[in-house]
Amino acid sequence: MKHLPKHLRPRWRYLAVELETWPDERIGRRSFQRELWYAGQNLLGDPGSADAELSVVRFGFADGRGEAIVKARRGETEPARAALACIDEIDGAAVGLRVRGISGTIRAAEENYLGRDGQDSGERNVVFGNEERVAVLRDGVGDVRLDEAFVGATDLDYDLM
Amino acid sequence: MYEAVHAHPDGQSTVARFAKTAADYGYEGVVVRNHDDARATYDPERIREEYGIDVVEGVEIRADDPQQASGSVGNYRTSETIVGIHGGTTALNRFAVEQAKVDVLAHPMTGNGDVNHVLTKAAVENGVRLEFDLSGVLRESGGRRVRILQSLRKLREIVDHYDAPYVVSAEPTSHLELRAPRELRALGERIGLSGAFVDDGLAEWGRLAERNRRVDSESFIEPGVQRGRYEEEP
Numbered sequence: 092m093k094h095l096p097k098h099l100r101p102r103w104r105y106l107a108v109e110l111e112t113w114p115d116e117r118i119g120r121r122s123f124q125r126e127l128w129y130a131g132q133n134l135l136g137d138p139g140s141a142d143a144e145l146s147v148v149r150f151g152f153a154d155g156r157g158e159a160i161v162k163a164r165r166g167e168t169e170p171a172r173a174a175l176a177c178i179d180e181i182d183g184a185a186v187g188l189r190v191r192g193i194s195g196t197i198r199a200a201e202e203n204y205l206g207r208d209g210q211d212s213g214e215r216n217v218v219f220g221n222e223e224r225v226a227v228l229r230d231g232v233g234d235v236r237l238d239e240a241f242v243g244a245t246d247l248d249y250d251l252m
Numbered sequence: 253m254y255e256a257v258h259a260h261p262d263g264q265s266t267v268a269r270f271a272k273t274a275a276d277y278g279y280e281g282v283v284v285r286n287h288d289d290a291r292a293t294y295d296p297e298r299i300r301e302e303y304g305i306d307v308v309e310g311v312e313i314r315a316d317d318p319q320q321a322s323g324s325v326g327n328y329r330t331s332e333t334i335v336g337i338h339g340g341t342t343a344l345n346r347f348a349v350e351q352a353k354v355d356v357l358a359h360p361m362t363g364n365g366d367v368n369h370v371l372t373k374a375a376v377e378n379g380v381r382l383e384f385d386l387s388g389v390l391r392e393s394g395g396r397r398v399r400i401l402q403s404l405r406k407l408r409e410i411v412d413h414y415d416a417p418y419v420v421s422a423e424p425t426s427h428l429e430l431r432a433p434r435e436l437r438a439l440g441e442r443i444g445l446s447g448a449f450v451d452d453g454l455a456e457w458g459r460l461a462e463r464n465r466r467v468d469s470e471s472f473i474e475p476g477v478q479r480g481r482y483e484e485e486p
Binding site: 111112113129133134135169170172173175176177179185186187188189190231232240241242243244245247248 | 260264265266268269272273277295298299302389390391393394397426427428429430431432434435436438439441442
């Protein structure tokens with residue numbers, strides 16, 4: 092079909108989203124998209140999610156940190172933000188999520204809001220709560236591995252060995 | 253705007269990690285609201301300096317009955333800036349709103365808890381903030397979330413009618429569960445709490461902390477009594 096004239100095409104807004112999980116988790120683009128649709132549908136309902144038309148257009152994830160760009164219709168960015176806030180798990184992995192900013196183009200969203208922390212993480216032995224533990228450190232923060240779970244900490248909480 | 257958090261060992265992140273993340277997210281402070289059986293050890297001064305965010309010492313008292321809660325309130329009132337009661341049962345909700353020493357009645361609608369006009373009037377009289385707990389909206393789904401939304405709506409209608417004091421929190425137990433103020437505001441808009449209402453509820457933690465710190469400070473004598481200007485000795 093012939094594509095629409097410019098003034099009839101939908102206007103989009105691009106939400107630059109930052110993702111975080113515990114260091115041993117992995118999440119993929121498809122599962123993020125699925126959770127986004129579920130969150131949209133659960134919170135906004137079918138009409139609301141049809142209005143917002145949430146879709147993931149860029150996605151990258153490595154070492155417990157990720158970045159994504161989510162497309163939403165102009166004027167529906169606040170519902171999109173609310174739906175994003177309700178994503179708490181992806182494939183059973185707890186995620187922290189935050190909208191860093193909203194732009195009118197993918198490029199502007201990437202340039203202005205994403206790709207800031209490129210610092211690599213590394214495992215180190217630390218002393219946390221008077222016990223020796225392994226922690227995954229990055230950029231002033233670290234996730235300390237306890238027996239079963241991680242504890243989110245920062246450089247103030249442990250001593251490097 | 254402030255967020256009230258459950259830090260390690262009550263939650264999964266330390267106070268410092270919460271403070272750092274909250275500072276990135278645009279909060280002005282965090283209130284440490286660990287339950288009284290899982291207190292955190294931290295140095296608020298140092299965290300404040302390091303991350304440029306206010307850290308308020310608080311406690312959420314979890315008790316089986318009002319007698320026990322009453323003892324804990326007496327114990328913690330002098331040492332903690334913000335004292336909350338872990339609500340959710342009729343007896344404890346009632347105890348909290350009738351006790352002027354309590355600052356916050358946390359999640360009054362969870363479990364078997366309920367709030368009515370009598371409790372709300374008592375809360376207004378004693379200045380006890382009722383909490384709007386958004387954690388269920390953020391982290392539950394299906395029928396349970398519907399019930400939580402219903403209870404929040406009921407609470408909002410009563411609070412609006414009596415103009416009762418309130419706070420809003422997402423009750424994060426790890427830095428991953430923290431959500432930025434703008435996200436909470438957007439969520440509030442969807443579930444019938446206006447954006448301004450959510451902002452106000454988040455800011456209320458800060459006002460509460462400021463008031464209690466003033467009352468606890470050396471210069472405070474008694475309500476309504478102030479140090480005046482004295483004539484200098486000639």
